[in-house]
Amino acid sequence: MSLHRTELGETGSRVVFCHGLFGQGRNWTQAAKALSEEHRVLLLDMPNHGRSPWTETFDYLELADLVAAELGDEPVALVGHSMGGKIAMCLALRHPRLVERLAVVDVAPVAYPSGREFVGYIETMQGLDLAALGSRSEAEDALREAVPNPVVRSFLLQNLRRSDDGWHWQLNLDLLADSMPELTGWPAEALGEETYDGPVLWVGGADSDYIADEHAEEMDRRFPRNRRVLVKGAGHWVHSEQPEVFLEVLRRFLA
Template identity: 85%
Template sequence: MSLHRTELGDSGPRVVFCHGLFGQGKNWTQAAKALSADHRVLLLDMPNHGRSPWTETFDFLELADLVAAEIGDEPVALVGHSMGGKIAMCLALRHPELVERLAVVDIAPVVYDSGREFVGYIETMRALDLEALESRGQAEAALEEAVPNRVVRSFLLQNLRRTDDGWHWQMNLDLLGEHMAELVGWPGERLGDASYDGPVLWVGGARSDYISDDHAGEMDRRFPRNRRVLVKGAGHWVHSEQPDVFLEVLRRFLP
């Protein structure tokens, strides 16, 4: 399986970005363009998202191995947000020789209580009558009641694509909905005592509850050389809510 990829920059250290649930590699375009002057940047569509192939199951370890295959043999700086952050952490733990350093954005190596919000988004998207759809504006209007936040609504609608045979969701909504327990989970037992000894940066949103002091023990155990930064005025989508601050924090961490 080969993942959809976008590459920017001709020289410098390599940086690979992994997006979160409902995202695409292009979500990182602003940061990637800024870094491409002195880095080689790779944006990947995660499996079951964007233009990448779909899988039959959802397994963080298998997803990490698929991303590892795209990296090749040269160690990279790996950046992952939310779901992509868990994929990136699993990759660093399973293939530490491929990861020169790791930046994790607003997610911890833990099991979260619930994915009800995400299930609601999936159910809303699946309920949209694509055969009757005539325009993207009509789709936005149809989602407005269930997804009142315009930013979130626009984010979800990035996945709506029109081809010769009509409108389609690019994401594998059925699989993601059926495997929400795995999505909010963490394969800790299957990772055994694995740890990653490279430098790790955690970038959290000050208004987000995805990273808390309760998670510090597992973060330190798996990634002993970590430091944590909270970005003011940002929630879960740190890199889109505070792009300039996020980029500055990331620049200071990258080689």
């Protein structure tokens, strides 16, 4: 399986980005362009997202191995947000020689209690009558009541594509809906006692609850060389809510 990729920059060390649920590699374009003057940047569409192939099951270890296969032999700086952060953490734990350093954005190596909000978004997308859809604006109108936040609505609609046979979602919606316990979970037992000893940066949103004090013990156990930064005025989407601050924090870490 080969994942869809976008590459920027011609010199410097390698930086690879892993996006979150419902996202695509291009979500990181702004940061990638800024970093491409000093780094070779790789944006990947995660499996079951964007233009990458679909898998039959959702398993963080399998997804980490698929991403690892895209990296080659040169160690990289790996950056992952939310679902992509869990993939990146699993990759670093399973293939530490491939990861020179790791930046995790607003997610911890733990299982979260619920994915009800995500399930609601998936059900809304599944309920859209694609056969009767005439335009993207019609799709936005159809989602407006269920997804009143225009930023979230636009984010979800980036996954809607039109081809010769009509409209379709690029996301593997059925698999994601059926795999919510695995998606919000964390494969602690399967990872055994693996740890990653390279430098790790956690960038959390001060207004987010994805990283809490009770997560610190597991963060320190799995990733002993970590430091944590909370960005004011940001929730879960740190890199889009405070892009300049996020970029500066990441630049310092990469340096």
